[in-house]
Amino acid sequence: MTDATQQIEGRTAMEIADSVRTLLERGALRPGDALPPVRALAERLGVNRNTAVAAYGLLSRAGTVVAGGRAGTRIADLSPVAQEGYARDSVLRDIGAGNPDPALIPDPSRALRALAGRPVLYGEPVIDPGLEAWAGDWFAPDVAPAELRLTITSGAVDAVERLLAQALTRDDAVALEDPCWLASIHTVRLSGYRAVPVPVDTEGMTPDGLRAALAQGVRAVVCTPRSQNPTGADVSARRAEELRGILADHPYVLVIEDDHYSLLSQRPFHSIVGPAHRRWALVRSVSKFLGPDMSLAVTATDPETAERLALRLSPGTTWVSHLLQRLAHALLTDPDSRDTIARAGAHYAARNEAFVARLAAHGIRMAAGDGLSLWVPVGAPARDVAEQLMRRGWLPRTGDEFRLAGDEPSRHLRLTVHDLTDAEAEALASDLAASIPAAS
Structure with missing residues (x-):
């Protein structure tokens, strides 16, 4: 708890909530800071406990604070979270985007011309x-x-x-x-x-x-x-x-x-x-x-x-x-569009299976799973392995971005490989195998 929480004041729920907002706007409170327990705040301000509960409720509904149960109430942290899609402004080969293959998305031009009504x-x-x-x-x-x-x-x-x-x-x-x-x-x-x-x-x-x-x-x-x-x-x-x-x-x-x-x-x-x-x-x-x-x-x-x-x-x-x-x-x-969709599903599965086989040849064993990407176990902190891959020209996505719990670093990478040529896939498998011991 920061010393700034001792500056919270007010006699009504609205006054207390406004006081917290003012301290946040002035920088005295910052995202992640813990607020006093309801009972402690009520005692210090000389108000009913329900008044303090109502104040925190107002702040919560406004998105100013986040209630964490036994972990207490904290100022909300609204820092950006990771987003799906291509990484911007990178010269590295992006293998973490999670995108479908544009060539396997049905062409809408004929259907667009036929739209009427x-x-x-x-x-x-x-x-x-x-x-x-x-x-x-x-x-x-x-x-x-x-x-x-x-x-x-x-x-x-x-x-x-x-x-x-x-x-x-x-x-x-x-x-x-x-x-x-x-x-x-x-x-x-x-x-x-x-x-x-x-x-x-x-x-x-x-x-x-x-x-x-x-x-x-x-x-x-x-x-x-x-x-x-x-x-x-x-x-x-x-x-x-x-x-x-x-x-x-x-x-x-x-x-x-x-x-x-x-x-x-x-x-x-x-x-x-x-x-x-x-x-x-x-x-x-x-x-x-x-x-x-x-x-x-x-x-x-x-x-x-x-x-x-x-x-x-x-x-x-x-x-x-x-x-x-x-x-x-x-x-x-449309039969042609449905055929394209069917071919796309089979293509993603086949390319993922082929890459898993390449990894197995390099001593990395896993199941292919289902979907556009692979969840690859790397046996070392994923960020360290990703750094090694970046030095070799690849831009992977670490499992840390997808986690909700746990203080231990992720040991998985999410890789999108269905659009790699056979030569590129072999190069990536080889580079990944070399990156793991270098990161350990």
Whole structure:
């Protein structure tokens, strides 16, 4: 606790909150600084404990402070977090971007020329009828028909953000996979929720990790059933059954399944949502196979969540362009486009498998997993290995960026290798093998 906290003053909740904001604006308090416990602050100011609680509540809802449970309340740290995509202003070969291959994204030009129809006006349905009908068939094998309620959002990140917002308030706890997709970390952090890490192994979220998170009172769980980013893990049938059993005792915890890789995945879909679960959502975006610029996702939810989500998608103000929806529908129903998507999924899997075989020849053994990238164990601090690779002309991504918990440095790199030639892939495997002992 800093000496500046002794300068906090006020007799009402608003006065106390304003005092903290003023100290922060003047630089007396800084991001990460701990604030006094509620009881200690109330005693020093001579106010009721509930007044101090209310003051911290005002600060929390404004995003000024973050409540960490037993760790206390701290000034929020809003420093930038890592983002997906290409690194800017680097002369090194970027092998950490996580992007799809542009050559394997369906060409929209023919579909664009064919788009026609009357203009869509204010107050019309949020989801375009053609896309809604197609998506109903897409979700039907995985969602009970009686519960199939669909809506549309501007991508998976938008869907997850809206789903959490309609169910949670600031400081509520959310279970996230650890390591975790960068966008999920960013969403939870900026919304003021408290992330509770759940370890991930080769079969997805671990049962013990989910039990521990639920015991901490999480009100939502965000899970990736296929191609978990960054590990590439897929939830197995056995693991899904076990997780459903654990969640059966918590039917009102919102479970969000982000099936972002869907049509590209070479693995079956296994849901962790049981038939009696009351709050759930299955999100499927098109960005990985129709391109990141096609910012669109379809979400299936339980009826109550669907109604709450609809309130946050008002026709005429926050809808998703019907032209974009019609373009997505045209591509998703076009045989040539679907063939391109199928070839893309097979290509990513084959290139990843080939690189894993190259690594094995150099003594680095791992499973390929599922997805656009590989989660490579390096047996040494990942940042040290990355530094060695950078000296050899490569720009990898370390596992540290994806972690939620733990003080120990990551020992994994996330590598995107599907766009490397055979010669480049062999050079990278050789350089990685040489970098590991140099970093140890």
